[in-house]
Amino acid sequence: MKNVAVLTSGGDSPGMNAAIRAVVRTGLYYNLNIFGVKKGYEGLLSNDIKKMNASSVGDIIHKGGTFLKTSRSEEFMTENGRKKAVENLKTRNIEGLVVIGGDGSFRGAQTLSREGIATIGIPGTIDNDLAYTDFTIGFDTAVNTVLEAVTKIRDTSTSHEKTTIIEVMGRYCGDLALYAGICGGAESIIVPEDPLHIDEIAGRINKGKERGKLHHIIMLAEGAGDAKSLQKDLIDKTGESARISVLGFIQRGGDPTAGDRLLASRMGVKAVEELLKFNSSKVIGVRNNQLFSEDIDQALGKKKALDTSIYSMAEILSL
Numbered sequence: 001m002k003n004v005a006v007l008t009s010g011g012d013s014p015g016m017n018a019a020i021r022a023v024v025r026t027g028l029y030y031n032l033n034i035f036g037v038k039k040g041y042e043g044l045l046s047n048d049i050k051k052m053n054a055s056s057v058g059d060i061i062h063k064g065g066t067f068l069k070t071s072r073s074e075e076f077m078t079e080n081g082r083k084k085a086v087e088n089l090k091t092r093n094i095e096g097l098v099v100i101g102g103d104g105s106f107r108g109a110q111t112l113s114r115e116g117i118a119t120i121g122i123p124g125t126i127d128n129d130l131a132y133t134d135f136t137i138g139f140d141t142a143v144n145t146v147l148e149a150v151t152k153i154r155d156t157s158t159s160h161e162k163t164t165i166i167e168v169m170g171r172y173c174g175d176l177a178l179y180a181g182i183c184g185g186a187e188s189i190i191v192p193e194d195p196l197h198i199d200e201i202a203g204r205i206n207k208g209k210e211r212g213k214l215h216h217i218i219m220l221a222e223g224a225g226d227a228k229s230l231q232k233d234l235i236d237k238t239g240e241s242a243r244i245s246v247l248g249f250i251q252r253g254g255d256p257t258a259g260d261r262l263l264a265s266r267m268g269v270k271a272v273e274e275l276l277k278f279n280s281s282k283v284i285g286v287r288n289n290q291l292f293s294e295d296i297d298q299a300l301g302k303k304k305a306l307d308t309s310i311y312s313m314a315e316i317l318s319l
């Protein structure tokens with residue numbers, strides 16, 4: 001293997017830059033030619049592929065987003081689109097590709113590997129919704145971003161003696177709501193993995209009021225239900241109109257935490273080393289703080305489960 005490319009695809013996440021940097025520098029360390037592809041799979045189609053050197057990735061380790069840019073490409077999903085992508089890679093003799101993204105991007109990598117391009121995936125998403133790995137790059141930063149917001153909202157919630165519903169991202173995974181909820185001392189955490197128990201939440205609000213609690217923070221994962229209908233149900237059950245705060249895209253940006261920079265750097269190095277071992281159609285993961293690689297098919301076939309030990313802890317701590 002002599003020529004390797006790297007791209008970021010799908011939703012951006014903090015730490016993607018650190019991962020690109022690690023891929024580029026590791027490739028150069030092992031005397032490979034490294035190419036950066038702009039705008040994910042779209043750049044493979046439009047041939048927006050540039051050779052990189054050590055300076056190309058200077059001064060980016062601390063920045064959120066992805067300096068290679070990212071996209072969602074419909075054309076790449078078609079056979080003709082992928083043919084064009086493979087041609088553009090082969091013209092430059094690029095034999096290996098590192099794809100940094102989520103499950104959709106991994107599916108794209110899987111199809112490319114079937115067409116003769118060795119692919120390795122690095123998990124980059126704030127949602128932590130990939131079952132095969134304990135953590136994805138960007139999740140730790142997003143937890144901290146949400147936590148900062150919760151801490152601020154809590155001041156107002158306490159001052160006005162109000163209940164606040166904070167809606168956070170995560171798609172169909174409750175990890176972001178759960179981790180930020182535990183760290184922010186939320187009274188209720190609602191995740192898609194466990195159906196919403198409205199009577200339980202209303203009971204907890206009423207019990208809190210009886211013991212003189214000044215606020216009630218409800219962390220609502222976006223995949224677990226609608227904030228407006230939760231608000232309506234709570235009016236019926238408690239007489240109180242909770243405030244709603246939808247955090248939105250602030251959760252995707254920001255400087256990556258030390259944890260995400262370290263994870264991204266480790267995974268970037270490992271991805272290139274996998275290509276050097278002639279491995280393909282694999283994804284990098286971390287379990288019990290140890291990195292590993294696994295077949296994409298196998299990794300994508302797993303169903304993500306909520307960490308029940310942490311979830312049950314939320315019940316104990318919100319008394």
Ligand code: ADP
Pocket residue numbers: 009010011041071072073074076077101102103104105106107108109111125
């Ligand atoms: P993420 O990687 O964050 O989950 P998406 O699901 O939007 O983001 O996927 C990113 C891109 O990966 C898509 O726009 C598409 O180009 C490519 N992709 C997704 N699924 C497939 C698939 N089944 N086959 C080929 N390419 C895919």
